[in-house]
Amino acid sequence: MAIVPGRPISHLKTCFSRSEITEKREEMALLFSKIKSSTRPLRSLDIADSKYSETFSMELLDCIVHHTATSSELRYIGTLVLPIMGKELPRLRCIEVEVSEWVPAPTSPSALRALASELRLYNPNVTRVVFVKDFERTVVTAFNGVCRVEPDVNTESLWREPSPLLVSNAHT
Numbered sequence: 001m002a003i004v005p006g007r008p009i010s011h012l013k014t015c016f017s018r019s020e021i022t023e024k025r026e027e028m029a030l031l032f033s034k035i036k037s038s039t040r041p042l043r044s045l046d047i048a049d050s051k052y053s054e055t056f057s058m059e060l061l062d063c064i065v066h067h068t069a070t071s072s073e074l075r076y077i078g079t080l081v082l083p084i085m086g087k088e089l090p091r092l093r094c095i096e097v098e099v100s101e102w103v104p105a106p107t108s109p110s111a112l113r114a115l116a117s118e119l120r121l122y123n124p125n126v127t128r129v130v131f132v133k134d135f136e137r138t139v140v141t142a143f144n145g146v147c148r149v150e151p152d153v154n155t156e157s158l159w160r161e162p163s164p165l166l167v168s169n170a171h172t
Helices: 021-035 054-065 109-122 164-169
Strands: 011-015 044-048 076-081 094-098 128-133 136-143 146-150
Touching: 021 054, 054 076, 076 128, 094 109, 109 128, 109 136, 109 146
Parallel strands: 011 044, 044 076, 076 094, 094 128
Antiparallel strands: 128 136, 136 146
């Protein structure tokens, strides 16, 4: 893993290369040991996984919450399998949620808006929810308490910095 110690890393996009849980735990431990060497707290963390599971999402979330480098300034996290059991990340603005295994999977705009609204009950600071179904992403934004599906959002760049300005411009 090539993260240069002492560099000010604030945005990180990576993936787990292994699918076995014990090997992913080793990768996670190595990743967080490298993240600690950054001179700045992480603001964005996007970790892809070839096999998403609630159990590992909980372990990953627990690791994120208990590391100072990831919990103090984190504004974007992806991709987690819900539920996430009430863990708090007070600066979080955007979250990706894997829903491929849900039966039935939420696909209609009204279902996605309802789920985003429900998620915001637990963290009203979240202004974007990205739903991932079979690796396809759908973005729901919240503005003045109203959630709406945004069809023209470049989902590949969201992890860089979820900007409140982009959210407010999308609704003007």
